[in-house]
Amino acid sequence: MSAPEISPFPLVELQAVSNAHNEWVALTFDVSPDAGDAFQATLTLLKTPDVFAALAPMECILPVPNPQLLEQSQLATLPASRILLRVPAGACADVAVQKKLAGLAEAGYRIIVDGVADGSAATMCSARALMVDAALTLPPVLALVAQPGPHLATGMGSEERIAECAKAGFSWFAGDFAYHPSAGSTGGDGTSRKRLLALLGLLARDADSRELEVLLKQDPALSYHLLKLVNSAAFALSSPIHSFGQAINVLGRRQLQRWLQLLLYARQQDDGLANPLLPLAAVRASMMEVLAKGQGWDRDRQDMAFVAGVFSLLDKLLAMPMTEIVAALSLDLDVVMALLDRSGPLGGLLTLVERQDGAALEQAGITRQAYWEAQLQAYHWAIQVSRNI
Incomplete structure (x- = not known):
């Protein structure tokens, strides 16, 4: 037998x-x-x-x-x-x-x-x-x-x-x-979308914190979510944070960029409900980063993978074509290729995150167990993000 x-x-x-x-x-x-x-x-x-x-x-x-x-x-x-x-x-x-x-x-x-x-x-x-x-x-x-x-x-x-x-x-x-968000749950009017794109552009080019602060002050909702985040149980601070400058010191530049990228999805919808895109963007960003690390990519490439994941739903968030969004941002070419047509190494990884495929995983040298562990870590992070924002 x-x-x-x-x-x-x-x-x-x-x-x-x-x-x-x-x-x-x-x-x-x-x-x-x-x-x-x-x-x-x-x-x-x-x-x-x-x-x-x-x-x-x-x-x-x-x-x-x-x-x-x-x-x-x-x-x-x-x-x-x-x-x-x-x-x-x-x-x-x-x-x-x-x-x-x-x-x-x-x-x-x-x-x-x-x-x-x-x-x-x-x-x-x-x-x-x-x-x-x-x-x-x-x-x-x-x-x-x-x-x-x-x-x-x-x-x-x-x-x-x-x-x-x-x-x-x-x-x-x-x-x-x-x-498929309803009309009232997208990026809002043209002024709001321009402000968000401007903030994304500053984040993409690692702008000075003072430039970020000027734009944040024009968006009270985003500022509120940032301060709510740093004062949440996730950071367990001994004293409350009251200013953007303090938030930078607590989070650090790299973490600040990541949280602000996600906080863009936390903006309240017209009906007051949480934006369902937020945890999905968190899953994609985290899973991209974990898989990139597993591929042996360096820290900068892992950061690019995170950005590609979190930005991959911006067209849904802002109700704009991805081509227009990318044109307004100063992104690395590999991130642009991934976002526009899922090409290049980051595009291949993003495709695997969006849609699991056993043959494609094998071709990429990613075991199914490693893929599951990346999923698990990503969902854990997304759950925590949703509870703390």
Whole structure:
């Protein structure tokens, strides 16, 4: 008998789940098809040291495509308070599955049904919530009220659709809505956009701090976020910071540039909600930097990788073509190539961050495990950024 084929280390797409305030509350794990059993592959990822500490306080929604094979012993190392087991609606009609899942629920594990189960099947499985693709149609009202929730609406392409689903009874949301901001949530009027571009230009050429301060004083919201950041628990200072000059001394020039680049995404939207692009920009920036370091690039190249990642969503933030944004900034040629057409070494790395590809990773000499560890570090940082800004 030949030896069984060993599945490669799984690639996983982590998708953020937000509440109605655009705050991250959970992460869904969607592993690559070549990883074999999705639940076993996810367990491989969750064996990473300190993984739940890195993703705290996010809840983790794990795929369980074959709940009839699930055993409680497989869950022994998972913190029940942070885990939701995602089971397909079609499996809920099986009586054996109902008994198994009800037993797991009694042991403290939570069940979220992917789709709408027939009749009372979800209730018989002791499911607490539903996860439904509500991009185009909404499930029957009775399907939502039968479980306490929180119910997750996926496929959200706009904040308007989120509002509609919230009225229908959903309180968690996932989708690409952050990439399609409404008119009131973009960079504002022409004057505001020009000020932001001017600030970005100063940051790109490492301008004198006094020049930065002049522009910051014209943008009270950005100044507020900067001072809020340096006075947050993340820096644990013994005395409060009241001025921009003090903030520079605390952060240092390099960190100041990085935080200001991210703080551009923290500007409040017209509706007062957090900008959903902020943590996504943080993920890209951090992951680019970690992968660049893993490639053996020097500190300057790592900084360029960070910039390419954080700036890659500016066209969404400012509602402007990337060509116009790049033309207004003094960026390194490698960063420009990456932002405009994903070419050059930075462009290749940015493409991998935007869309995982096993063959491309192998060609770049990046192991799947290293890619996962970069993801984990990036999401950890993005979670902390969102909580401190």
